[in-house]
Amino acid sequence: MSVEPLTALPLDQLRRRKSVKWRAYPEDVLPLFVAETDFPLAPAVTEALTEAVSVGDTGYTPGDPGIRDAYAGFARRRFGWEVSPAGIVTTGDVIMGVVELLRRVTSPGDRVIVTPPVYPPFFDAVPEAGAVVEAVPLRETDEGFELDLLGIEAAFAGGARAILLCSPHNPTGTVHSAQTLRELADIAAGFGAVVISDEIHAPLAGPGFIPFLSASETAARVGYTVTSASKAFNLAGLKCALMITAHRDTSAAVAGLPDEVRWRTGLFGAIAGVAAFSPESDPWLDAAQAAIAANHRLLAELLAEHVPGARFRIPDAGYLAWVDLSSLGWGEDPGSKILREARVALHRGPQFGQGGRGHVRVNVGCAPEVLTEAVRRIGTLL
Ligand SMILES: Cc1ncc(COP(=O)(O)O)c(C=O)c1O
Numbered sequence: 001m002s003v004e005p006l007t008a009l010p011l012d013q014l015r016r017r018k019s020v021k022w023r024a025y026p027e028d029v030l031p032l033f034v035a036e037t038d039f040p041l042a043p044a045v046t047e048a049l050t051e052a053v054s055v056g057d058t059g060y061t062p063g064d065p066g067i068r069d070a071y072a073g074f075a076r077r078r079f080g081w082e083v084s085p086a087g088i089v090t091t092g093d094v095i096m097g098v099v100e101l102l103r104r105v106t107s108p109g110d111r112v113i114v115t116p117p118v119y120p121p122f123f124d125a126v127p128e129a130g131a132v133v134e135a136v137p138l139r140e141t142d143e144g145f146e147l148d149l150l151g152i153e154a155a156f157a158g159g160a161r162a163i164l165l166c167s168p169h170n171p172t173g174t175v176h177s178a179q180t181l182r183e184l185a186d187i188a189a190g191f192g193a194v195v196i197s198d199e200i201h202a203p204l205a206g207p208g209f210i211p212f213l214s215a216s217e218t219a220a221r222v223g224y225t226v227t228s229a230s231k232a233f234n235l236a237g238l239k240c241a242l243m244i245t246a247h248r249d250t251s252a253a254v255a256g257l258p259d260e261v262r263w264r265t266g267l268f269g270a271i272a273g274v275a276a277f278s279p280e281s282d283p284w285l286d287a288a289q290a291a292i293a294a295n296h297r298l299l300a301e302l303l304a305e306h307v308p309g310a311r312f313r314i315p316d317a318g319y320l321a322w323v324d325l326s327s328l329g330w331g332e333d334p335g336s337k338i339l340r341e342a343r344v345a346l347h348r349g350p351q352f353g354q355g356g357r358g359h360v361r362v363n364v365g366c367a368p369e370v371l372t373e374a375v376r377r378i379g380t381l382l
Pocket of ligand 1: 035092093094095096119166170198200201228230231236241
């Protein structure tokens with residue numbers, strides 16, 4: 001059954017928003033950079049937040065605001081994953097969770113693997129936890145991007161203590177295969193190392209997505225997942241993320257985090273997250289996925305028409321598009337030229353580390369008309 005795509009809000013309404021996407025640049029710039037979307041909220045989220053505002057429900061977040069059960073239901077429905085609600089602890093946001101887990105599982109100066117090109121704050125999260133980044137870039141094959149398992153094994157053999165996995169991967173939108181995840185788990189286990197899987201984009205993925213902790217018994221033993229409703233449902237400002245474990249040792253490690261880590265959970269984030277992960281929001285999420293898939297197809301057509309020479313592969317999941325503009329002669333950082341001369345704000349490739357030169361990241365979580373105008377503007381630079 002085909003799903004009717006969700007319609008994004010019009011620009012005049014979006015410009016009333018106070019979030020960074022709409023306040024970072026002047027009005028003549030089309031913002032397709034930060035990972036916020038332009039869709040209306042899921043109705044169940046609006047309803048839950050409106051009720052919270054109407055009764056002044058703006059206090060502290062309880063230990064279990066209902067989001068553990070809501071997420072367990074969501075994981076069962078969307079990924080066929082049986083996650084135990086008891087293995088879920090909340091915190092303020094995904095990077096907060098990543099930093100606190102890294103602090104817990106590494107010692108100062110330990111090396112932590114990241115796999116560029118990757119979400120730029122990973123390069124800050126690792127040192128924030130007292131560890132040191134060891135980059136093992138993704139490999140690009142004819143089929144897309146994949147983890148360099150041999151490189152990762154060599155890094156563990158050389159003493160790295162953990163890997164910060166991005167699954168699905170930002171910016172390439174790669175969904176790692178079950179076999180890749182199982183092999184990664186085996187490699188990490190062989191060296192007594194830890195996998196922290198950032199699955200913030202997973203709620204936007206289809207049924208082919210494999211949560212790391214579900215990949216194998218070994219993965220459940222060596223892995224920690226951090227996720228949130230915030231990317232799929234556009235709730236980043238509300239501050240609620242989930243740290244998930246599936247083994248007594250990893251659960252004990254999370255239980256050993258300072259209480260303050262849990263207290264950082266935003267109550268509005270938890271309330272919105274419960275509504276987002278409820279079955280009532282599934283039709284909205286299906287419609288958002290349909291809109292995003294249509295926009296990726298549109299982007300491919302628009303680039304072929306207006307920016308021939310751009311290289312783009314439709315991602316497996318999510319609303320981020322990783323576009324290689326290196327053949328255009330616009331230098332290492334085409335995003336700067338595009339902002340200056342085309343008045344379109346994109347995320348700049350070099351910020352994503354190795355493999356980012358000559359690239360831009362485009363956020364297609366917008367109206368098709370906005371995407372069309374953005375690519376048309378970029379095309380005028382040729
Ligand atoms: C892979 C990844 N992790 C983490 C974040 C940030 O999440 P949070 O705001 O919950 O820290 C983002 C935001 O786009 C992301 O893409």
